[in-house]
Amino acid sequence: MPDSLPLFPLNTVLVPGAALGLRVFEPRYLDLVRDCGRHGTGFGVCLIAQGTEAGAPATPMAWGTEARIEDFDNGPDGLLHLRLRGGRRFHVTRTRVRDNGLVVGEVAWCDPDPVAELQPQHALLGDVLRRILEQLGEADVRVPEPRFDDAAWVGWRLAELLPLTLPQRQRLLQEDDPDRRLDDLLGML
Structure with a gap:
């Protein structure tokens, strides 16, 4: 229901x-x-x-x-x-x-994201996110409990912080699989 x-x-x-x-x-x-x-x-x-x-x-x-x-x-x-x-x-x-x-x-x-480890092919995205957060500093972005090894967490933080178009961000929101979401983000970079 x-x-x-x-x-x-x-x-x-x-x-x-x-x-x-x-x-x-x-x-x-x-x-x-x-x-x-x-x-x-x-x-x-x-x-x-x-x-x-x-x-x-x-x-x-x-x-x-x-x-x-x-x-x-x-x-x-x-x-x-x-x-x-x-x-x-x-x-x-x-x-x-x-x-x-x-x-x-x-x-x-929607079902919650599965807990999935960041795959080697997505390691670059974890590094990009670390650099973005370092440049922004804590005053600009309040990131609760960083989880750089969690594929879903890395994907959502990048979807939040990268300068994406609204259709790109919407497409990421509609994707259920964290690894496919990260594949999409790699393609956008």
Whole structure:
């Protein structure tokens, strides 16, 4: 049975484990954040397939990532600022739009990534990630527990940090196999 998940269509792709800053100002999304806080739940972030971030409800892509609120504050602009972290991936099987304009998806959760050791043919990607993280420093990227020998972790961090196009990042999000994801990343480099 699919789960119901409120969706926040954006012009970005959130991948598992990635951090995302978000400013919230529309009433439907302020209500969403309040409900998530009350119930200790997350919401789905999907790349916009059609439409825009503000105004009329946008049509989301069929794959997304659960977002969990790590921190929030009122910014100097008077808007609610959220710090999100990507969690589980999901596939949207159906959507509906509530009266307030909030898109709600019926979602099937993707299986968690298997724990798989970084293969020798992907060792270069582990080195690239180490160098990126060294250059960025801890202040710019909060990487919980580095796992440079874990194929899925390396792939998701590179998907988060490399200057990829939105279609490239979306394709990586939709790939279930960590080694194929790394093969795709090698091809993009």
